[in-house]
Structure formats: C-alpha cells, structure tokens
Amino acid sequence: MAQKNDKYTYRVTWSEDDNEYVGLCAEFPGLSWLADSPEKTLKGIRKLVADVLLDMVNNSESIPEPIATKNFSGKFMVRIPPDIHRKLAIQAAESGVSLNRIASSKLSQ
Structure with a gap:
C-alpha cells in the first residue's frame, strides 16, 4: 500500500551505540530500524512504516500526512x-x- 506512494521523510544515520545504521521516519518518530548497511536500513524502515500504515488503516486510525506534501x-x-x-x-x-x-x-x- 504505502510502498508505491511513499512520500514520507526518511533519514539513515550511523548509530555508534548500536554499531549499525539506524533508519528513522520524521512522520513516525517512535519507529526505527537497525541494519548493517544504509541500503538495508532504508528498506527496513520503509517496510516498517508500510506495515504500521496498513495496521492503522485496518484500525481506522488517522494517517499522518507526509511533510513533503504539506503546504507551509x-x-x-x-x-x-x-x-x-x-x-x-x-x-x-x-x-x-x-x-x-x-x-x-x-x-x-
């Protein structure tokens, strides 16, 4: 669902504490994903966000608007x-x- 139309704001950075890359999503500050490469990290956090979005839709929860599509x-x-x-x-x-x-x-x- 969200993977094809994914407009969320992602960041991949090194975590010295975890000795791995950590993936974050600005619109979902409580989520993170750890992996041993930046590519795996981005793929993981995007998949996690997609899974959370699907769960939110199934529970009739409101979906966060991507920062990239907001008008400021x-x-x-x-x-x-x-x-x-x-x-x-x-x-x-x-x-x-x-x-x-x-x-x-x-x-x-």
Whole structure:
C-alpha cells in the first residue's frame, strides 16, 4: 500500500551505540530500524512504516500526512524574552533590515 506512494521523510544515520545504521521516519518518530548497511536500513524502515500504515488503516486510525506534501505558509509565531527581542530589533535597525529578516537569517543558520 504505502510502498508505491511513499512520500514520507526518511533519514539513515550511523548509530555508534548500536554499531549499525539506524533508519528513522520524521512522520513516525517512535519507529526505527537497525541494519548493517544504509541500503538495508532504508528498506527496513520503509517496510516498517508500510506495515504500521496498513495496521492503522485496518484500525481506522488517522494517517499522518507526509511533510513533503504539506503546504507551509512561511509564518509561525515564536515567543522570546523581551531582552532578546530588543537585541534583535537593535541588530535589525543597525543593519538596515527588518526584524523578520534578522530572525529568518538566524533561524536558517
């Protein structure tokens, strides 16, 4: 089912603790898969996600939307302490750019 239309976000990384590669899926943070090669790891985590999705469908559970297919507005609110807000506003004014530009720049680093 999900294997053919798989649009989820996967990551394969080395786990020093396990002495193997670990496969992760951003939309299913509780799942992981260990294997001795990156290729086997990716195949394993994708199969595990497919099995979980099938189980979710069979139990009428809601399926997570893939991050890749979500529409993002580019807006979100972040609360920061007033002194940091002031500091950023000063940096923005001194640089001749907007507060939004300064914050965006710092978040992208």
